[in-house]
Amino acid sequence: MSLRIVHYNDPILRKKGVRISAFDADLAALAREMIATMHAAAGIGLAAQQIGRALQLCVIDLSEAEPDFTWELDGVKLPLDLIMPMTIANPEITVTRGTADYLYEEGCLSFPKIRGDISRPDAITVKFQDERGLPHVLACDGLFARCIQHETDHLNGVLFIDLMAKKVRANVDEAVKTLVKATREAAKTNSLHEPKI
Numbered sequence: 001m002s003l004r005i006v007h008y009n010d011p012i013l014r015k016k017g018v019r020i021s022a023f024d025a026d027l028a029a030l031a032r033e034m035i036a037t038m039h040a041a042a043g044i045g046l047a048a049q050q051i052g053r054a055l056q057l058c059v060i061d062l063s064e065a066e067p068d069f070t071w072e073l074d075g076v077k078l079p080l081d082l083i084m085p086m087t088i089a090n091p092e093i094t095v096t097r098g099t100a101d102y103l104y105e106e107g108c109l110s111f112p113k114i115r116g117d118i119s120r121p122d123a124i125t126v127k128f129q130d131e132r133g134l135p136h137v138l139a140c141d142g143l144f145a146r147c148i149q150h151e152t153d154h155l156n157g158v159l160f161i162d163l164m165a166k167k168v169r170a171n172v173d174e175a176v177k178t179l180v181k182a183t184r185e186a187a188k189t190n191s192l193h194e195p196k197i
Contacts, residue, residue: 003037003051005109008159009180010187013110015054017047017155020089023133027057031087031131034059038085043109045147047154050110058151061085062144069142087131091152096123096139104146106160114175116168118160120149 006012020027030053038046044062048055062069063084073083102122107115123141126148130136140148150160161169161176 002040003033005037005041005046006050006052007112007179007183007186008110008161008176009183010052010110012052012054013049013154013159014157015049016157017049017054017056019056020129023089023129023131027089028131031057031059035061035085035087038109041109044143045151046109047151049154049157056090056155058088058091058155059085060088060147060151062147065143069140069144071138071140071144073138074136088126088148088151089129089131089133091126091128091148091155093149093152094125094127095121096125096141099123099141104143106146106150108150108160110159111161111176111179114161114172114179116160116164116172118150118163118168119165120146120163124149126152 030048034046034048034051034057037051038044038059038061044065045058045060047058061084063081067080071077071080099122101119103117103119105115106118122145123139124145125137125139127135127137138148153159153163161172164172
């Protein structure tokens, strides 16, 4: 089942996620629904805030991406199709010492058709737990690192437009304003159709 993806300027996108403590059947089911939603929207990452939940939980799937990046999960280079899709709970990112920042165009499922260049560190290490609560350490670079940074930002209420240089942000401002208006109108329509108690 596909969940509704929240669009900017919904307030949930600015909420820092609560740390996951219960790794139970409900969490596993939520992660599966998030993965299905991400796939249905042709995305490579989805954070809990984007489906209206303020949790430290995101999913990613780079199995269809060009693998021009490196990765090691718990010290082992496993085939990508064995580790994707990946559920990431309670991520803690450390930027790899000496890594350069790279400018790369990003998009976001909460900002349909809006894209812009974002500068991010190219290599990171992330400590996280999977949907069963098992701890992992992932070292990665390139698109893999960028995707995890983008989703982890969501978990902390940070959006990719916040990281755009002024000139880049100016280029998408009109589209962002249109999206804000559409989101506001959709919220009004939804509240009209909600049952009154």
